Amino acid sequence: MTELLQHVVNGVSLGTIYALIALGYTMVYGVLKLINFAHGDVYMAAAFAGFYIATALDVRDDPTIGKAVVVFLGAMAAAAALGWAIERFAYRPLRNRPRLATLITAIGISFLLEYGFQLPSLQAQGRTFEEVLRGWGWTVPAWLDSLVGVLPASFPPGPTPRFFPEPFTRIDWTVLGGVHVSNYDVVSFLVAVGFMLGLQWIVYRTRFGTAMRAVSFDPRVAGLMGIPVNRVISATFVLGSVLAAVAALLVAGSRPRIDPIMGLMPGLKAFVAAVFGGIGNVPGAMLGGLVLGLAEEMVAGYTVSSFRDGIAFAMLILVLLFRPEGLLGRVTVEKV
Amino acid sequence: MRAVRAVALLAASLAVIACQSKKPEAGAPAKAAAAPAPASDKILVGHVGSMTGSEATFGQSTDNGIKLAIEQWNAKGGVKGKPISLRTYDSQGKPEEAAVAATRLIVNDKVNLLLGEVASSRSLAMAPVADGNGTPMITPSSTNPRVTKDKDKVRPFVFRVCFIDPFQGTVMAKFARNDKKIDRVAILRDVGNDYSMGLADYFLAKFKELGGTIVDDQSYKAGDQDFKAQLTAIKNKNPQAIYVPGYYTDVALIARQARELGMKQPLLGGDGWDSSKLYEIGGKAIEGSFFSNHYSPDDPSPRIQEFVKAYKARFGGVPDGLAAQGYDAAMVGFDAMNRAADGSGTAVRDAIASTKDYPGVTGIITIDANHDAVKPAVVLEVKDGKSSYVTTVAP
Numbered sequence: 108m109t110e111l112l113q114h115v116v117n118g119v120s121l122g123t124i125y126a127l128i129a130l131g132y133t134m135v136y137g138v139l140k141l142i143n144f145a146h147g148d149v150y151m152a153a154a155f156a157g158f159y160i161a162t163a164l165d166v167r168d169d170p171t172i173g174k175a176v177v178v179f180l181g182a183m184a185a186a187a188a189l190g191w192a193i194e195r196f197a198y199r200p201l202r203n204r205p206r207l208a209t210l211i212t213a214i215g216i217s218f219l220l221e222y223g224f225q226l227p228s229l230q231a232q233g234r235t236f237e238e239v240l241r242g243w244g245w246t247v248p249a250w251l252d253s254l255v256g257v258l259p260a261s262f263p264p265g266p267t268p269r270f271f272p273e274p275f276t277r278i279d280w281t282v283l284g285g286v287h288v289s290n291y292d293v294v295s296f297l298v299a300v301g302f303m304l305g306l307q308w309i310v311y312r313t314r315f316g317t318a319m320r321a322v323s324f325d326p327r328v329a330g331l332m333g334i335p336v337n338r339v340i341s342a343t344f345v346l347g348s349v350l351a352a353v354a355a356l357l358v359a360g361s362r363p364r365i366d367p368i369m370g371l372m373p374g375l376k377a378f379v380a381a382v383f384g385g386i387g388n389v390p391g392a393m394l395g396g397l398v399l400g401l402a403e404e405m406v407a408g409y410t411v412s413s414f415r416d417g418i419a420f421a422m423l424i425l426v427l428l429f430r431p432e433g434l435l436g437r438v439t440v441e442k443v
Numbered sequence: 444m445r446a447v448r449a450v451a452l453l454a455a456s457l458a459v460i461a462c463q464s465k466k467p468e469a470g471a472p473a474k475a476a477a478a479p480a481p482a483s484d485k486i487l488v489g490h491v492g493s494m495t496g497s498e499a500t501f502g503q504s505t506d507n508g509i510k511l512a513i514e515q516w517n518a519k520g521g522v523k524g525k526p527i528s529l530r531t532y533d534s535q536g537k538p539e540e541a542a543v544a545a546t547r548l549i550v551n552d553k554v555n556l557l558l559g560e561v562a563s564s565r566s567l568a569m570a571p572v573a574d575g576n577g578t579p580m581i582t583p584s585s586t587n588p589r590v591t592k593d594k595d596k597v598r599p600f601v602f603r604v605c606f607i608d609p610f611q612g613t614v615m616a617k618f619a620r621n622d623k624k625i626d627r628v629a630i631l632r633d634v635g636n637d638y639s640m641g642l643a644d645y646f647l648a649k650f651k652e653l654g655g656t657i658v659d660d661q662s663y664k665a666g667d668q669d670f671k672a673q674l675t676a677i678k679n680k681n682p683q684a685i686y687v688p689g690y691y692t693d694v695a696l697i698a699r700q701a702r703e704l705g706m707k708q709p710l711l712g713g714d715g716w717d718s719s720k721l722y723e724i725g726g727k728a729i730e731g732s733f734f735s736n737h738y739s740p741d742d743p744s745p746r747i748q749e750f751v752k753a754y755k756a757r758f759g760g761v762p763d764g765l766a767a768q769g770y771d772a773a774m775v776g777f778d779a780m781n782r783a784a785d786g787s788g789t790a791v792r793d794a795i796a797s798t799k800d801y802p803g804v805t806g807i808i809t810i811d812a813n814h815d816a817v818k819p820a821v822v823l824e825v826k827d828g829k830s831s832y833v834t835t836v837a838p
Contacts, residue, residue: 110679113704117671225535227495266535267499268692270724279703287705362668363699363724364692366497369668407672412662413634415672 109285114408120292122400123299127354128377129392131347137387138323138343144213147374148220153352154365156185167272175274183352190348224367225266268366271359291361303393379423385436486527489548491559496536497692500718501561501765507758508769522780541565545572556776563587563638570601577788583772587637591814602795602814604772612645614735614820614836615711620653629659629682633689642688642713658682670697674704684708690715695724702728717764722828732825737764738805739821739832750804771803
């Protein structure tokens, strides 16, 4: 019994992460009908943003709540900027082209981030930022000096995994006679539920949400009605990327190894979760994530652990065969 | 029309690039043919190592060990009076990159000796390249038997200066059963890794033979973030120790997650644990665990202490087992080149094969008929964020 409960706790903890990433997928799909394959890589980039900020603040040796807030806000801001830039420069120019073009671009952006982050940094090449600028005949402005130690010299991170410091202290509880739960699991779950409810509220109860649904229904007509389509789409990407950043930091805080391809599998699985729950449907993404996390956990715990990824994708196929619109999805009713 | 022009331009530029890169290649074999034995006045050693990637410290430590060996030989005047120089290519921890790097070192750079890789899966990708081109290759730390032995046939040009998995797996099984009196062990292995699978199989066989019970045999994939499902299943079987023959980044996460689930058992492992990163990521969770390794820097014997001192002076920091293996691989290679009749691949190969009782840092090295080194292994315990010597197990 204890074992089963522990599996449930582990599965929910894993599913929560998928759910947080899946919410971002689902939002973007709901508005644009675009599967943003770069979403998992925004998640990765956010983890690294958090890592650089945490390193600069020396979180590892001296963690405080204040620093944790800075790390979270900083990573969320970085992810928001990245999400905005991806939409602005990679997807918007292709908006009126066939949808396949955007999809391929999304895959391209994904690879660009994954492999771009694996390039050696100046530091790894044994050069400094200052040398490079001098080589171009520039002088280094004084305000840049303070930045040199933090980002430019050690970015991109290269393929070597990094150790992510705990943003807030981990507390483990033993409940129900031997089931171990940590504050990370609890916080992640509450955050995911909070975001899901928040998104539902935004989509159905705010002017911005109404605009999103209108754009989702028909962008051209929405534009004619005076809705700023581009701004709505940008905001959707920013929101989705912020969710990815939160997921990334919650994962990295409890499983402290980050590397440039860490977004690949969680991204794919979150996509499965989003489709499973009904893509475009906010509670569906949450439900899909949790079901997927629990299914994987049970498969790995009770049968052969190598099957866990296979199960995730077999579930996708089964759902698409019997319920193409997903668990909570409705066929033609409003999306988002 | 524009598209057509673009394609034409692309084709033209590709053709130019192809021509340019072809030229030196076409010229090189002609030169080599004119002088059959490399009559150049220096010796070039190639090293393929994971300088970046999940096992980055493996490549970096090995590279440092090789550099130290080269500097010491050069200080003595080099091999047969010729100075040695090193060219290192990064495998990024990927077998396909390792094969490309090995090909580049042999075909383009024409190295006299190829060193590398640490990981067996990557050495396995390099071995056919070395064999096919007749360039002697010594792997410092790949312990999978198939690296030097392709089915029943010994690879003619591939050697290693370390023990092999059947021995390493046995060492840990003996240690757990005889020294620690452990009856029940669970295994958690990396399914995508030749090294991990080999170690787990040999450990399992020996541990059972010694009367122990394997209560569970779970697996993971390198790069996984979450191991709690497997660990929860293992916890329920209540083993006294868990054998995790993986690489250090995964092992560190496994240790952390095991402790988070309230599991207090020691973890057992192999030389893939040997990295300062294990202690950095694992922290308190990895304390009290044991792993088998090639050598211990705590060993008081003067040969080892001299090496540790020289390494510390050159690179700062205590050399790990992989640095010592890299050093020994290079030393055995240079010793063989010094004894070889000439600089040709076959002569050097024969000289390496006849290495006998070479006093290496990681033990007395004798290359056997399977091109493996027969050496004792040590068992180390993780204590206070570093490894400390426990015992030596002879073959």
